[in-house]
Amino acid sequence: MEEIKYLPDLPKEVLLNIFSYIDWRSINNLMITSKELYFFIKRNFYKFEKIVKLYSLCIEEVLEKNSEKTIQITYINVKRQTAVNSFKIISLKPSELNVFESFLQRVDFSVLKNLFIFLNNQTNFIDVLNRYITCESVFICIKIFLCDHEGNIHIPFTLLSKFTRVKNLSISLDYPLKIAPPPSLFPISNSLRHIKIDEGNGVEIIDFHTIQRLVESNPEIYDIKINSTLKDKYRDIAKGIRCGQIKRRVKFCTHTIIYAKFIVNEEDDCFLSLKNYLQYVDHENVNDFSYYDDDGKKIDYECLVFYTGDLICQKCGEKDTLCVMLLREF
Incomplete structure (x- = not known):
């Protein structure tokens, strides 16, 4: 049983410093017979707590x-x-x-x-x-x-x-x-x-180089979302998502959908830029920009550019999926 009877005749700042060295969590029972000291500790306990x-x-x-x-x-x-x-x-x-x-x-x-x-x-x-x-x-x-x-x-x-x-x-x-x-x-x-x-x-x-570095350094990254009004920047972002780089970095059998989503709200040249870039990627459905919402309604590619491709896991040989989509906010 720890017992404190009297409040030392010291300035408040000194008392706070002294009590801060007490391991209050290790004390199971504490008897304080000084009313003044009791209220002092009660008011300042959060400062003592370790x-x-x-x-x-x-x-x-x-x-x-x-x-x-x-x-x-x-x-x-x-x-x-x-x-x-x-x-x-x-x-x-x-x-x-x-x-x-x-x-x-x-x-x-x-x-x-x-x-x-x-x-x-x-x-x-x-x-x-x-x-x-x-x-x-x-x-x-x-x-x-x-x-x-x-x-x-x-x-x-x-x-x-x-x-x-x-x-x-x-x-x-x-x-x-x-x-x-x-x-x-x-x-x-x-x-x-x-x-x-x-x-x-x-x-x-x-920027483009940072995104590229993050993708290369994080083999388990599956979600990159960037919301911005800087429409010109998305040309560089689209070029930064290189399927070959991600494919080489897949080391774990996570088998998750790896995708990058880019949101713009201005000109259509961003859509055309991504579409032209994807034409150089060697995948079967590179020109398939059809997309269906949750209700089964087809969304035209002028409103949304969508692309999927298979990534082969280097460890087990199974396929992961890479999705690249560009959304337009109205």
Whole structure:
């Protein structure tokens, strides 16, 4: 039985520092006979708590009922698999970054599986996170949504460059700058299976060479979705999806449909470009652009270009399917 009777005559900051070294999770019974000390610990317990493992972390900007914006930090402990605490920053002042930083100092990122960031003009929080997180675990999912009118486009990708094993990656940015981040900032691994990128405000997040590199480096990738208003870019994307490259990289017997989907909303030259490119691919149905929706209704190729081809698994000889489609949004 641990017993604390009297509140030491020390400043609050010193007490917080002292109590932060106590392993509170290892204490089964605690007797506090000082009422003042009891309320002190109760009010500040979240600052003392030692998080053993962190499974999921969400950094989200929330608009309260009084129209006040707050940054809400929600984390899930790997032992309980439930939201065990909600850490809120009431106002967005620079001094509160220190509070967020003190939270990160108590976090063990070694088994972090899910990371979600939804912020508007608050990339400084990502900058702080970038200084503390060094994770080599396999991420199940990473989602980042940012709208930064100051143009700090490199901050989220500097963080992403630390994650070398990611299965599902989703990025949505709204920046005023029309520049692409350096390709080296994208995570390069053999674990990517799904990647989704929403480009807002005419910003090219991923270029032809980066897509080509991701396809070559991730033999299990089966889903590439890029939503953008940059219609000229899709000519390069179509050229980047090389059936021969994907075919050579198929090493596992997953037998899944490998497809790339490209969405445009402007000119038809994107459709013609992809159609002309596919004519040089040696597959039987290269000129078959017919597509049927869920109701069995045929969709004309001017609205949708669709192509499928067989990929032979190098390990077992069975066929996988490669699908390339170009959708038009009206």
